[in-house]
Amino acid sequence: MSRKKRGIILFAGVVIVAGAVLAARYVWHGANSDPNRLRVSGNIEVRDAEISFKIAGLVRERLVSEGELVSASQVVARLDRSDWLQEVALRRAELRAAQASLAELEAGYRPEEVAQARAAMQQAQARLEELLAGSRPQEIAAAQAAVQSASVQAAYLKVEFERQSQLLQENTISRSQFDRAKSEYERAVAGLREAQEQLKLIKEGARKERIAQGRGAQEEARQRYEMLEKGPRQETIEQSRARVEQAKAVLALAEVRLADTTITAPFSGIVLSENVEPGEYVAPGTPVVTLGDLENVWLRAYINETDLGRVKWGQRVRVTTDTYPEKIYEGRISFLSSEAEFTPKNVQTQEERVKLVYRVKIDIPNPKLELKPGMPADAEILLDPEGS
Structure with a gap:
C-alpha cells in the first residue's frame, strides 16, 4: 500500500473518531453552568496545500518526508532538468545570433565593401558600352590578317597534300607520311574556317542576347552599389530588432521552465503526506507532497442551535489540550x-430542531508549532461583554 493511500485511510479514521467524540461531547457542553462561558471540544486542523510542479517531467528527487518540518522556500522536490538545460543553451545561442545580426545592420557596410561594389558597377558599365559600340577597326584588321594567314597556310598544305598523294600512288612514300600530310592539311582548313567565322562575328558586332546579358549585369551591379552606399533599410533594422526581442522572450520562457523543475515550500509547516516517489513521471499539477501550515492552526468545534445566538464572530476563546x-x-x-x-x-419538530449542531472555526496562533493537526482540544468561548 502506498504512503498516499495510508495517509488517506489514517485521515478518514481521524475524521470518524473526531466526529464520534464531538457528537458525544457537544451535548455535555450544552449544559454549561456558567452562562458567560461555553465549552466546546474538537480537533486541531491546519491550512494545507498540495505542492506540485507546473510542468511535466520525471521526478529526480524528493527532499522531504512525511512528518518533517520544513521552512518557507525550502526545496521540496526536483524534476530531471537535462532537457531544459539544453533548451536554455539553444535559446541563448539564438539570441546571440540575432544580436550579432542586428549589430551588423546598425553598423552599416564597410568602406571596402562599398568600394568593391563601385568597381564592379564600373566594370559592368564599361563592358556594356563595349558591346553597344561594336567592334573597333583594329579588331577587324586583326581578324582579317588572321584569315589571310590561315588562307596562305591552307593553300600551301593543300599543295603538299596533293604531292604526297601522288607519291603514295607511286609507292615512293609510306602510308604514315601521307596520313601526316593529310592531317596537317585538314587542321589548316579548320583553322581557316574558324578565322573566317571570327571575322564575320567581329564585323556583325555583339549579338542581342549578349547585349541583354550585359544590361542585366550592369543593372544588378548598380543596384548593389546603391544598396551598400545607402546602408541597410530602416525596416530591415526594425525587423532584426523584433527578432532580438522575440529571442529574448523565448529564452526567458525557457529559463522559467528550467526554474519550474524545482519546487519549494510556499510557507513553513509540516509535511502531511508524500504523494509521489523519485522515478515517477508526473503531469503538471500532480501533488508531490501535502504541506500543512503550523503557524496558524484552527479548531473545528460544534455548538447547539440554542447557543447559536450567543456565539459571535471575533469572540475570544481559551483553548487547552491533553498534550499541554x-x-x-x-x-x-x-x-x-x-x-x-x-x-x-x-x-x-421543535424537539428535533434543538438537537441541530453548527460548525464553529476557532483560529489559534501557534508560533512555537506546538499544536499539531488531529490533536484533540477543549475550548472555552468567552460570551460575556468583557471577554468578547
Whole structure:
C-alpha cells in the first residue's frame, strides 16, 4: 500500500473518531453552568496545500518526508532538468545570433565593401558600352590578317597534300607520311574556317542576347552599389530588432521552465503526506507532497442551535489540550456555519430542531508549532461583554 493511500485511510479514521467524540461531547457542553462561558471540544486542523510542479517531467528527487518540518522556500522536490538545460543553451545561442545580426545592420557596410561594389558597377558599365559600340577597326584588321594567314597556310598544305598523294600512288612514300600530310592539311582548313567565322562575328558586332546579358549585369551591379552606399533599410533594422526581442522572450520562457523543475515550500509547516516517489513521471499539477501550515492552526468545534445566538464572530476563546494541559492558547471565533450539521435541513419538530449542531472555526496562533493537526482540544468561548 502506498504512503498516499495510508495517509488517506489514517485521515478518514481521524475524521470518524473526531466526529464520534464531538457528537458525544457537544451535548455535555450544552449544559454549561456558567452562562458567560461555553465549552466546546474538537480537533486541531491546519491550512494545507498540495505542492506540485507546473510542468511535466520525471521526478529526480524528493527532499522531504512525511512528518518533517520544513521552512518557507525550502526545496521540496526536483524534476530531471537535462532537457531544459539544453533548451536554455539553444535559446541563448539564438539570441546571440540575432544580436550579432542586428549589430551588423546598425553598423552599416564597410568602406571596402562599398568600394568593391563601385568597381564592379564600373566594370559592368564599361563592358556594356563595349558591346553597344561594336567592334573597333583594329579588331577587324586583326581578324582579317588572321584569315589571310590561315588562307596562305591552307593553300600551301593543300599543295603538299596533293604531292604526297601522288607519291603514295607511286609507292615512293609510306602510308604514315601521307596520313601526316593529310592531317596537317585538314587542321589548316579548320583553322581557316574558324578565322573566317571570327571575322564575320567581329564585323556583325555583339549579338542581342549578349547585349541583354550585359544590361542585366550592369543593372544588378548598380543596384548593389546603391544598396551598400545607402546602408541597410530602416525596416530591415526594425525587423532584426523584433527578432532580438522575440529571442529574448523565448529564452526567458525557457529559463522559467528550467526554474519550474524545482519546487519549494510556499510557507513553513509540516509535511502531511508524500504523494509521489523519485522515478515517477508526473503531469503538471500532480501533488508531490501535502504541506500543512503550523503557524496558524484552527479548531473545528460544534455548538447547539440554542447557543447559536450567543456565539459571535471575533469572540475570544481559551483553548487547552491533553498534550499541554497547563497551557492556555488564546484564539478567536473566525467562522460560524449558517447550516446545521449531522441532521437534515427539513426537520420540522421543535424537539428535533434543538438537537441541530453548527460548525464553529476557532483560529489559534501557534508560533512555537506546538499544536499539531488531529490533536484533540477543549475550548472555552468567552460570551460575556468583557471577554468578547
